[in-house]
Amino acid sequence: MYSWDAKDYHNSSAEQQKWARELISKLALLGGERVLDIGCGDGKVTAEVAQRLPDGSVLGIDRSEEMIRFARRNFPAKRFSNLAFEVMDAENMSFDGEFDVVFSNATLHWVIEHLPVLKGIKKSLKPSGKV
Numbered sequence: 001m002y003s004w005d006a007k008d009y010h011n012s013s014a015e016q017q018k019w020a021r022e023l024i025s026k027l028a029l030l031g032g033e034r035v036l037d038i039g040c041g042d043g044k045v046t047a048e049v050a051q052r053l054p055d056g057s058v059l060g061i062d063r064s065e066e067m068i069r070f071a072r073r074n075f076p077a078k079r080f081s082n083l084a085f086e087v088m089d090a091e092n093m094s095f096d097g098e099f100d101v102v103f104s105n106a107t108l109h110w111v112i113e114h115l116p117v118l119k120g121i122k123k124s125l126k127p128s129g130k131v
């Protein structure tokens with residue numbers, strides 16, 4: 001099991017942020033969606049998704065407690081009301097038909113068992129949802 005230094009990641013992930021921006025533009029969000037960000041890390045990419053959701057919201061999950069602590073500190077719920085973070089392993093999600101979009105950047109190659117993640121994504125999505 002590896003561990004993440006959230007501050008170090010925050011300061012050295014400009015490249016991952018670039019990939020994320022390209023992906024976010026391809027999501028073609030309308031602004032009212034409920035989005036799940038798997039492996040949200042330090043939360044800065046999740047916050048960029050939230051900016052595109054004036055009438056929607058985004059939940060970032062990550063299995064690293066340190067990353068989630070860092071994300072919550074940088075993007076407190078009081079100031080970012082459409083943005084939330086939870087510690088959760090993508091291999092063990094229990095959402096049920098609540099997301100319009102499941103998004104993930106620079107994370108799925110870290111996952112060990114992909115099948116439970118794919119099943120969890122399918123179960124998390126509304127019938128019309130997209131990943």
Ligand SMILES: C[S@@+](CC[C@H](N)C(=O)[O-])C[C@H]1O[C@@H](n2cnc3c(N)ncnc32)[C@H](O)[C@@H]1O
Pocket residue numbers: 004013016017020038039040041042045061062063064067088089090091104105106107110111112
């Ligand atoms: C390279 S960072 C990407 C962070 C963010 N998505 C970004 O684009 O900057 C990878 C993240 O995936 C998380 N991660 C790896 N395996 C995971 C799993 N099974 N469930 C949830 N998060 C996971 C790590 O803890 C780490 O924060």
